[in-house]
Amino acid sequence: MYWSKRRTHGKRSGNRLLRILAGLIVFCVFCLREPVSAQETGVPLDLQAKLFLSALTYDKSLLRDSDGVLTVGILYVAGAARSEKKAQSFRAILERYKDKKVSGLVLKTVMCGCAEVDAFRRSIKQDAFDVVYMAPGMKPLVRRLSMVTRTEKVFTFTSEIEYVAEGGLSMAVGVENNKPKLYLNLDAARAEGADFNSRLLRIVRIVGKSDR
Numbered sequence: 503m504y505w506s507k508r509r510t511h512g513k514r515s516g517n518r519l520l521r522i523l524a525g526l527i528v529f530c531v532f533c534l535r536e537p538v539s540a541q542e543t544g545v546p547l548d549l550q551a552k553l554f555l556s557a558l559t560y561d562k563s564l565l566r567d568s569d570g571v572l573t574v575g576i577l578y579v580a581g582a583a584r585s586e587k588k589a590q591s592f593r594a595i596l597e598r599y600k601d602k603k604v605s606g607l608v609l610k611t612v613m614c615g616c617a618e619v620d621a622f623r624r625s626i627k628q629d630a631f632d633v634v635y636m637a638p639g640m641k642p643l644v645r646r647l648s649m650v651t652r653t654e655k656v657f658t659f660t661s662e663i664e665y666v667a668e669g670g671l672s673m674a675v676g677v678e679n680n681k682p683k684l685y686l687n688l689d690a691a692r693a694e695g696a697d698f699n700s701r702l703l704r705i706v707r708i709v710g711k712s713d714r
Contacts, residue, residue: 557673560699566697570608575629585637658672661675662674
């Protein structure tokens with residue numbers, strides 16, 4: 503799959519990207535083998551990654567603020583085996599796309615083990631994160647972490663819908679009525695500096711409250 507977009511986009515190219523993203527969601531339906539609740543992530547990691555990268559192509563801020571590299575921080579709970587394993591698996595999948603580009607940007611991934619908020623803030627600055635994927639296990643810290651990502655203008659993505667609906671992160675992929683769904687906290691996304699094309703908003707579910 504080709505992720506790169508030109509800087510000028512006509513209506514035809516925008517509609518094509520929307521069809522690609524919608525097609526991925528439909529494809530995910532056939533990969534779900536049993537019903538799951540809306541709070542569980544029944545979408546395989548490789549399809550989560552594809553949806554995530556596709557969604558990023560609708561963020562108009564990436565080209566405005568970029569140095570030519572899209573750095574994705576993979577955040578997990580330091581010392582927590584399940585969280586680290588999920589983070590490593592997600593990174594391994596993203597690494598498959600290193601020869602591709604996201605909105606013309608070269609993809610780079612960085613693992614980030616976190617036990618406290620200040621360490622996360624330092625990692626953002628040191629590694630120049632543009633986007634952060636938060637693995638499971640971050641619930642006790644997620645609200646404080648989201649305050650950092652808003653200050654530093656770093657877009658967040660996760661497989662934990664609760665982190666988006668209640669914790670203030672921007673985007674999650676999950677399952678609703680046994681179908682894959684992208685969940686977007688629009689207020690959080692804007693606070694983190696994202697500027698999504700309105701076409702994306704047609705196929706996501708808006709969650710979260712403006713008053714945190």
